[in-house]
Amino acid sequence: MASSKGKFSKDAKDAYILVLPFFVFFAVFILIPVFNILRFSFTKYDLFSKPAFVGLHNFKFMLNDPVFLQSLRNTLIYTTFTVLPVLFFGFIIANLLNNRTIGAKRTLRVLFYMPYVPSMVSMAVVWMWFYDPITGIFNHLLTALNLPPQSWLSDPNLALPSIIAVGIWQQIGYAMVIYLAGLQMVPYSMYEAADIEGAGPLRKMVSITIPMVKETTFFLVVVLIIRSFNVFGQVNVMTSGGPLNRTTTIIHQVYLRAFSDFRFGYASSMSFIVLLIVGFITILNFKYGRTAHEREQ
């Protein structure tokens, strides 16, 4: 690119003027906090006195902290039962919308994507109304069907599934849009060839569509798992982690330990666990994403 040595350094100076404003903000407000998670994980830190090094104490404590273990369990349940349905329904709807015999595609795409647009807090509030034991639509429906009404968000067995339902509903449209983009990459001629060989719709789905959108699926799995591991807002808004800690999640525990108990060291060590999981999934993503990309070329 550079025509001469002198030109290059002049360009480099301009390049730094363009890049550094972004990069300084990125380094200070993203990289340093990530590094500090690691640093504070090994300390006792209440904000009022200097952080005191305690070695692995926080991590040992965590293994015997029933509330943390419960939050880990809840987070895993939330993740599994959010990611799988979102993937499944997103894939099915995207395939239906990709079908040439279906009309009104723009309208359909808008309808399914719409729940993803407003904030999680506002949708959580609306669903709290649906779950309201007296005025909520779900108990109206149960009563109409002569079934006993439920106290959705305060029943230990129903609270987490009730929160999961909101997460699924909000994210199906997102998965659908990503799958629609992925399906554009599948050449129509492959389906025509399969038609000639007499393959049915199910056979085409299993032998052509699913393998062809494998990368899209992988991307979605990564993104959805990372998001689910960081679920916090709907929990704090809808149940505050209750009843009996049955809906508290790891990030919700981070929030409580740091901002109610001022145990910033312990909170950081919990964030560190989330960071490890996110890091592991990110590495998988780069590894598989890249090899898949190279294979294409």
Added chain:
Amino acid sequence: MKGSNKKNYIMTGVLLLIGIVFILPLVMMISGSLKTIGEINSAHFSLFPKVPQFHNYIDAIQQGMWIRWIFNSLYVTFLATVISLLLNLMAGYAFARLNFPGKGIMFTLALTGLLMPPQVTLAPMYIMMSNFPLVGGNNLFGDGGTGFINTYSGLIIPFIAGSFGVFLARQFYLGFPSSLDDSSRIDGCNRLQTFFKIYLPLSKPLIASLGIIKATFTWNQYAWPLVITNSPKMRTVQLALDIFKGEDFVEWNLLLAATTFVALPLLLMFLKWQDAFIQVNASSGTKG
């Protein structure tokens, strides 16, 4: 081929019906916001109010400090979006078109930021922002004052550095012909002038779509504003909803009016610019 393009009206109809059921929660949010408290509490559920109670919106806004909260959210969203867009576009251009020592390592580091969810750094970010040197009464070592707590800067700064916009901008500028740079060089422009005079004016589609996504993302924030503000005056609309909901006696019609107030602008923007919303989100992992 012609035969296979014939529309399947039954299947289309079924899908439309499912789609409408899918957005029923949004419809019910709006219709519930227009009901009387009597209709909300009635044992007989009806989808629509008998007479729309538009004054619910005025009643809801008059509780608390909604004017202030809406202003706070608009102000924070506007500044975070504009500053972040400018920095993202500048860096995106440099990564796409210029060579400079350290480019590779900076790019790789920015890449790791792509999948980093903001919630994970909640605690260390708070520590840094409250102990920021020479801000909010703090001394050089970050002690003595309150730092960025309860300030607009505290609400804005963490949302400026997003690396997703840099990747989108880089991708966008890679699609420009490099003859654009050569001719500007012949005209005697340096790289800064090339970016600000040639590339930036050609970036309108990118600014529009990335701007919409950033604005939505900032408007919808919950976790960070929750920890960095505690004064009622500095709350944003999402926090206000949470507080409003926490009152002992919930008047659902007013709460739904406030919720609609917070959600409807985004839904209308989405209906108007649906392609920008969907395309940019299709290329991003994190929401925003």
